Amino acid sequence: MAGSKIAPALIAGDVVAFKPPTQGSISGLLLVEAFVEAGIPAGVLNSITGRGSVIGDYIVEHKAVDFINFTGSTPVGENIGRLAAMRPIMLELGGKDSAIVLEDADLDLTAKNIVAGAFDYSGQRCTAIKRVLVMDSVADALVEKVTALVANITVGMPEESASVTPLIDTKSADFVQGLIDDAVEKGATAKTELKREGNLIYPTVFDHVTTDMRVAWEEPFGPVLPFIRVSSVEEAIKISNQSEYGLQGAVFTQDYPRAFAIAEQLEVGTVHINNKTQRGTDNFPFLGVKGSGAGTQGVKYSIEAMTRVKSTVFDIAKY
Secondary structure, eight states: OHHHHHHHHHHTTOOEEEOOOGGGHHHHHHHHHHHHHTTOOTTTEEEOOSOHHHHHHHHHHOTTOOOEEEESOHHHHHHHHHHHTTSOEEEEOOOOEEEEEOTTSOHHHHHHHHHHHHHGGGGOOTTSEEEEEEEHHHHHHHHHHHHHHHTTOOBSOGGGTOSBOOOSSHHHHHHHHHHHHHHHHTTOEEOSOOOEETTEEOOEEEESOOTTSGGGTSOOOSSEEEEEEESSHHHHHHHHHTSSEESEEEEEOSOHHHHHHHHHHSOSSEEEESSOOOOOOTTSOEEOEETTEESEESHHHHHHHTSOOOOOOOOOOOO
C-alpha cells in the first residue's frame, strides 16, 4: 500500500517523507531500505518513525510539506484535512462496504466471494465486506452456505499460515468484542462460536442483524460479518447509502442491467458486480466518497495529483 503511494510521487519528481504506522514501522523501514538498495539518490525518499499522536500534527503542518497522502481512520483524516488548510491532500479512510444479494444470485459464487471479502487479512482491510444486505427469500440458504465455508477457515498465528490471525493490538480486539457483545445483547443470531483468545477473535457470523445494532454501521476492522435481511432492492440501497462511509460496494445478481442500475445509485467510489470488494490493480482508479476519503488514487491519478501544474505563456509581440 505504501509503495502505491511512494512510486507515483517519485515518478512525478517529488521528494518523499514517509511516515509508516507505529505498528508497521519495521516493515516501512525495510521498504525504504529496498528503495535505497535499488539506487534511489540520498534524500529523495526519507522515513520518519514515531507515534502519530505525538508527531503527526507537526509533520502535516510543516511548511516544507506541499502535499499530504494519508491512509488511516476517518477521524484522523478529518483532522489532517483541517490542518492542511490550502494544501492538496489525498485521503484513503474507512469503509462499511455492503454486499447486496438479489434473489437470482448464484449463491455458491456469492458465498465464496463474501467469505473471502470479509475474512481475508482477518477483516483488517478498508475494502473488506463488512455487512451483507440479502433478500429475505434467499437469506436462509446464503447464510448456511457462508457459515459452512467459515467453519473451514484456519485460525491461529501468522507463522502457522492461518487465514485469521490476531488483530493488530488489544485496543482493536476490544473494539470488535464490543460490537459482538452489542449484537448479542440486541438479539442477533450467532451462526458461529463466539470465541476470543487474547487479540485473536475467531471468525464471527451474525444473522438477523437489525439497524439498531452497532455492527450494522460501525467499521469493525476485524473478522465479524453481519447479515441484514431486506425485503426489496430499494431497502438495501437505502441502508447502504445511510452509512457515513462510501468506499466500495458489491452487487450479486445474474441480471446485469439491474446490477448496473443499482451501482449507479450506490454512494461509493467503486462497485463490484458478482465479486468481493477489493482494491484491484493500481492502474484502476481507487477512491472513496463521504467519510471514506478524498481524491482519486491509481498510478495515473496519483501522478497527476502529486504534480503541480504551472503555465508559462510566451507572447511574441509585433511592434
